[in-house]
Amino acid sequence: MSYSVDIDRKWQKKWEETKLYKFNPDAEGKKLYCLEMFSYPSGANLHLGHWYNYSLTDSWSRMKRMQGYNVFHPMGFDSFGLPAENYAIKTGIHPKDSTLNNIATMEKQLREMGATYDWDYELATCMPEYYKWNQWFFIQLYNRGLAYRKNAPVNWCPKCQTVLANEQVVNGECERCGTEVVHKHMTQWFFKITDYAQELLDCLPQLDWPEKTKKIQTNWIGRSEGSQVAFYVEKDGKQLMNDDGTPVKLEVFTTRADTFMGVTYVVVAPESELCEKLTTAECKEAVDAYRAATSKVTDIDRMSTTREKTGVFTGSYAIHPLNGRKVPIWSADYVIAAYGTGVVMAVPSHDERDFEFATKFGLDIIRVVASEPGAEDELPYCEKKGVLVNSGEFDGLEMHDAIDAIVAKLNSMGMGEKKINYRLRDWLISRQRYWGTPIPMIHCPSCGVVPVPEKDLPVVLPYDVEFTPDGESPLAKCESFINCKCPKCGGDAKRDPDTMDTFVDSSWYQFRYADPKNSDAIFDSSVVNRMCPVDKYVGGAEHAAMHLLYARFFTKAMRDMGLVDFDEPFQSLVHQGVILGPDGQKMSKSRGNTVAPDDYISKYGSDVFRTYLAFGFAYIDGGPWSDGGLQSIVKFIGRVEKTVADVKDIASSSYDASSLTSDDKDLLYALNYAIKSATADIDRFQFNTSVARMMELLNAIGKYQQLPAAKPELLRYTVEKLVLLLSPFAPHFTEEQWEILGNEYSIFNQKWPEYDESALVKDTIEIAVQINGKVQFKVDIPTEADQAAVEEIVKADSRLDGALAGRNIVKFIYVKGRLANIVAK
RNA sequence: GGCCCCGUAGCAGAAUCUGGCAUAUGCACUGCACUAAGGAUGCAGGGUUUGCGGGUUCGAAUCCCGCCGGGGCUACCA
Structure with missing residues (x-):
């Protein structure tokens, strides 16, 4: 029987019956945890991207298994989220029903791929057994002050009808649907990822991750070294005081404290609360109008650097702590509330933005840095080098020294200090949608916010809910859900109506896999500490600043709670590339250039498809699909099959190493070279060259076969090694060839070939x-x-x-x- | 605007980390064998001033500088 999908079925059945891929945590061999980013269970069959990600990671795992590692390779489903909900709104099929159906379909397809998953470790995030622990962990974070509620300007997607985290807003648009986001003030739950900003940065260098991805995280965290300096405020001719009677200090973050003596005005972000506080009665009308106008400007417009500056005077003044100068406080939308303190000191002489603003509104411009003593540089002079002028006691200081001197002076007055600022913001996790984990919090009129007691977890997501989005959380409209008793006082109370961002689900699933059925705890720490961290993690690069950052944060928080004893979830990370259509364009239904794996698999078998995915692309780059390239694998598999048939009746595969001809040595050279290179290439996810080395070996075998003096035993020996080398890519096919050769089941219990250095000399x-x-x-x-x-x-x-x-x-x-x-x- | 990556036969893609015979492997192409023919299969073959310019070196696809082209991240971040 020549290779076809029937061979796939035959061996899938046998593997299942013999439990070949059952994972035993106590088995011999060094543990190796290999994981692909789990997938969202969509209704359609597995697409090319799934195959590319999952089948090649499976090939890598198979080699590692044959090399003697105890490989843990689980699979599951990221099954909460908007697509199921939107699908339900369109079709009326409940998200739970469609999701469970889709999971069944995907499981079947994944089995047909012939991967080494042990399905006993499967998990699905939409099951109460899983999301119970989202809720439990939420409460742990809350108890440690790492989950908190605040009213803040948030990103709202009008199409998805929910708020979004900063990471989920791309260029002012919703990461999911591309709709422009708007700002709203809402009270929402946040996770305090900023507490870990420095550690998230510090641990990056030690990770075996693509440099590009580390760079994205570095940029996203956005560490900036500067100073925080303060001004007192004069409003209506008097110093502005706090409610407690202390004077109000207007804090600003700056990287250019050297220009401090050149401050001629201060700007407060219009959407910040401070703006309201600083505005005088006379200016209130104008400021309110400006704030209203600003809220209508989209982020996209606001981010444009070419847009003309706008702003309005608040009526108050800041008092310069060193020279006592009274400078006006303006409100302008070129200052953003969420970065730093939401207030900046303006130095128009040495900052382009401030210069533009000051010029337009006729504000003072005072030069305080010169490229050289006495130089009259054109303003604004923004180079970060020079000496101070017009700065009193600081004149003549080199700018870096000036920063130190000025901050030291301010510090002695209690008006400034060195400060590190991060761009990273806390993670907003509330979502006004249905298909997600209910937030396990209760709002009591007398006790305030009260966590659901652990014994009452999980807070089950109710089935019968009107979830068509209208801007209000669907759960709020479900009477049986939302009304409850306060766990503290027993009085009438309401549950939190929101669900969690689904990125919460995927921030710790990698640990739950190790202990997926635990009903007493989120997981057994001793089990997770033994199996984790993940040794090889494979998935798309698009998650660099979201999933991969959140999961790192969760791991560190779990470590600090004593749940795990390591710092990072994913030691080594690989991003697969994207396979394009045959025309070199991104695959899309509208372009009509999609490739449906099922058509190829039923025609050629899973292994031809898998081996082509290995051979046809540089794994991390991807590239255009080619039917011609796939045909080359059909040919290659056929040639291997024919060669195996040629040697199967040769009784022995042990050859006499003491009487080798130069032709024999050439064949052994080719064999050992192939073993050495193919092994190294699979190891580093360079599957294309690894298959190329096997093709070379097959060519060498073909040449040797033609020789009249070819030694049958040596020939058989070499062919067997080739079959072993090919087995990670073509598991069904090689299992069949192994049987044809009369060898014992299973090829995957054989040792991976090792090369003989002396044969390479x-x-x-x-x-x-x-x-x-x-x-x-x-x-x-x-x-x-x-x-x-x-x-x-x-x-x-x-x-x-x-x-x-x-x-x-x-x-x-x-x-x-x-x-x-x-x-x- | 800032930072980063990439550019190798007609095509995909190795060799770049660690400078050393430029292109392994495959597709396409040409020829031969098999065939009544076509297809399939097998065998053989041609093809590159490594985007451009300069530098370092005995020697540069590889390291350094500038430019051109393509892509990514980030962006009134104070």
């Missing part, structure tokens, strides 16, 4: 002879020859005189095993 090698770097001719030399010996051989060569063409040899360089270069003049 040839007696003589061919090297190139260069003159001034240009290749002239080639000579054979003994492998161990030294420079003097090679020089002698080359100088004796009859072709040398012609190549020299009358020039004299100045120098002779021999690079061992590579080439000889003659410097000639």
Whole structure:
């Protein structure tokens, strides 16, 4: 029976019956946790991206397994989220029903891929057994002050009808649907990821992650070293005081404290609460109008640097702590409430934005930094070098020294200090949607916010809910859900109506896999500490600043709670590339350039498809699909099959190593070279070159087969090794060939081939002879020859005189095993 | 605007980390064998001033500088 989808079925059945892929945590071998980002269970069959991600990670795992590792390779479903809910709104099919159906379909398809998953470790985040622990962990965070509620300007997606985290807003648009987000003030739950900002940064260098991804996280966290300085405020001719009688200090963050003496005004973000506080009665009308206008400007417009600056005077003044100058406080939308303190000191002489603003509104511009003493640089002068002028006691100081001196002086007055600011904001996790984990909090009129007691978890997501979005949380409209008793006082209370961002689900699933059925705890720490962190994590690069950052935060919080004893969830990370349509464009239904895996699999079998995915692309780059490339695998698999048929009746595969001809040695060289290279290439996810080495080996076997003196045992030996090398990519096919060869089940219980270094050492090698770097001719030399010996051989060569063409040899360089270069003049 | 990555036969893609015979492997192409023919299969073959310019070096696809082209991240971040 030649290879087809029937062979796939035959072996899938046998693997299942013999429980070949059952994971035993106590088995021998070093533990190796290999994980792909789990997938959202959509209604359609597995698409090409799934196959590319899952089948090749499976190939990697298979090799590792054969190398003796105890490989843990689980699979599950990220099954809460908007698509199921939107689908339900369209079709009337409840998200729970469609999701469970889809999971069943995907499971079936994943089984047909022939992957090594142990389904006993499966998990689905929409099951109460899973999300109970989201709720439990939420309460742990709350108890430690890492989950809190605040009223803040938030991003609202009008189409998804929910708030979004900062990470989920891309260029002012909703990451999911591309709708422009608007700002709203709402009271929402946040996770305090900013507490870990510095550690999230510090641990990046030690991770075996793509540099690009680490860079994205570094940028996202956005550490900025500067100073926080303060101004007192004068409103209506008097110093502005706090409710407690202390004077109000207007704090600003700056990286340019050296320009402090050049401050001529201060700007407060219009959407910040401070703005309201600072506005005088006379200016109230104008400021309110400005604030209203600002709230209508979209983020996209507001972020545009070409837009003309706008702003309005608040009526109050800031008092400069060093020179006592009274400078006006303006409100302008070029200052953002959420970054730093939402207030900036304006130095128009040395900042382009402030210069533009000051010019437009006729505010003072005072030069305080000069490129050289006495220089009259054109303003604004924004170079970060120079000396101070017009700055009183600080005149003449180099700017970096000036920062230190000015901050020291302010510090002595209690008006400033060095400060590190981060761009990272806390993670907003409330969502005004239905299909997610209910937030386990109760709002009591007399006790305030009260966590649901642990014994009452999970707070089950009710089934019968009107979830068509209208801007209000669907759960709020479900009477049986929302009304409850306060756990503290027993009085009437209401549950929190929101559900959690689904990124909460995926921030810790990698640990739950190790202990997925635990009903007493989120997981057994001793089990997780043994199995985790994940050794190899594979998934798309689009999660760099979301999932991958959140999961790192959860891990650190769990460590600090004593749940785990390591710092990072994913030691090594690989991003697969994207497979494009045959036309080189992104695949899409509207372009009509999609490739449906099922068509190919039913026609050629899963292994042809898998092996082509390995061979046809640089894994991390992806690239255009090619039917021609797939045909080359059909051909290759056919040739291997034919070669196995040729050697299957040869009784033995042990050859006599003491009587090898040079042809035998050439074949062994090809074999050992293939083993060495293919192994290294699979290891580093360079599957395309690994298959190429196997093709070379097959070509070498073909040549050897033609020789009259070919040794049958050696031939069979080599073919068996080739079948083993191919087994991670073509598991069903090679299992079949292994059986045809009369070997014992299963090929996946065999040891991975190891190469023999001595077979890779040839007696003589061919090297190139260069003159001034240009290749002239080639000579054979003994492998161990030294420079003097090679020089002698080359100088004796009859072709040398012609190549020299009358020039004299100045120098002779021999690079061992590579080439000889003659410097000639 | 700032930071980062990439550019190798007609195509995909190795070799770049660690400078050393430029292109492994496959597709496409050409020829031969098999065939009544076509297809399938097998065998053989051609093809590159490594985006451009400069530098370092005995030697540069590889390291350094500038430019051109493509992509990514980030962005009134104070």
